[in-house]
Amino acid sequence: MTLYIDEYSILSIGRSMQKNILLSLAKNYILKQNMATMASNAKVPMIDIGANLLDPMFRGIYREKQKHEDDFNIMLQRAFDVGVEKIIITSGNKEEAIKSIEFCKTDPTRLFTTVGVHPTRCTEFDTATNNNNNNNNSNNNSEEEENTYLSELVDICKKGKESGSVVAIGEFGLDYERIQFCPIDVQKKYFDKQFILAKETELPLFLHNRNSSNDLIEILLKNKSKWEKGGGVVHSFDGTLEEMKAFVDMGLHIGINGCSLRTEENLKVVK
Numbered sequence: 001m002t003l004y005i006d007e008y009s010i011l012s013i014g015r016s017m018q019k020n021i022l023l024s025l026a027k028n029y030i031l032k033q034n035m036a037t038m039a040s041n042a043k044v045p046m047i048d049i050g051a052n053l054l055d056p057m058f059r060g061i062y063r064e065k066q067k068h069e070d071d072f073n074i075m076l077q078r079a080f081d082v083g084v085e086k087i088i089i090t091s092g093n094k095e096e097a098i099k100s101i102e103f104c105k106t107d108p109t110r111l112f113t114t115v116g117v118h119p120t121r122c123t124e125f126d127t128a129t130n131n132n133n134n135n136n137n138s139n140n141n142s143e144e145e146e147n148t149y150l151s152e153l154v155d156i157c158k159k160g161k162e163s164g165s166v167v168a169i170g171e172f173g174l175d176y177e178r179i180q181f182c183p184i185d186v187q188k189k190y191f192d193k194q195f196i197l198a199k200e201t202e203l204p205l206f207l208h209n210r211n212s213s214n215d216l217i218e219i220l221l222k223n224k225s226k227w228e229k230g231g232g233v234v235h236s237f238d239g240t241l242e243e244m245k246a247f248v249d250m251g252l253h254i255g256i257n258g259c260s261l262r263t264e265e266n267l268k269v270v271k
Contacts, residue, residue, distance in 0.1 A: 035082060047086045048079070049255070050171075050206070050235055053103075054089065054096050086110050090171050090206070092118035094149065097156050097166075104165040113165055114206050115157040116172040116197065120181035122190040125149050150193055157197050169197045169227075170206030171235065174219075177210040192219050198227040205232025207252070213243040220250060236260065241269050
């Protein structure tokens with residue numbers, strides 16, 4: 001690979017801008033070299049276990065505005081070219097699970113998904129119940145009505161597992177840093193109820209945990225008989241060493257990413 005620079009164009013502008021342009025060109029050149037090397041070697045096969053591919057930004061849409069052309073397929077191919085062999089799409093509610101299962105059909109040997117409801121979206125369970133009650137002109141919440149949304153999730157999950165597209169339960173768990181989206185009591189209630197998905201399918205858990213480890217551990221232990229066959233991973237872990245050990249002692253794996261590397265304590269946990 002060769003880097004070409006038009007010296008006449010560079011010299012015709014100010015020194016500060018020259019520096020910025022040269023730095024940008026150099027970074028782009030190095031990035032392309034690294035990508036080419038990785039693609040040619042492909043020594044380490046990788047699986048992306050938490051890809052939010054349903055986010056519209058992957059289609060060039062940011063804050064409901066089209067900022068660039070839809071380059072979704074190019075992005076996917078770039079990942080495959082550098083050694084990503086499989087991708088697990090993260091679903092955050094029933095609607096997303098249905099969409100991601102359908103999308104997985106376009107590449108069933110490399111695309112997979114989870115099924116579950118994110119803690120910040122657990123009010124959807126109650127919303128579905130209230131809508132059902134309003135349609136029936138009833139003010140009484142029966143157990144059957146309350147579990148309609150959950151029953152539909154179980155059905156989606158079972159069928160998805162049979163077809164090979166659904167490989168984990170989640171993303172679900174607790175998030176006490178964003179309770180403006182869903183109160184703690186609602187999060188805990190439906191985190192607990194979603195273990196029926198693990199019990200019915202024996203699939204691993206894809207867990208979310210933000211400032212909620214004590215309650216998360218308590219509910220996990222309470223439901224261990226429902227999920228221990230499948231195991232699971234605590235995604236994007238940024239907790240303490242003691243919390244990490246508690247999860248590992250239960251037989252769970254710890255997932256790390258940028259959130260896991262922000263503080264000195266984080267780094268000690270990762271070590």
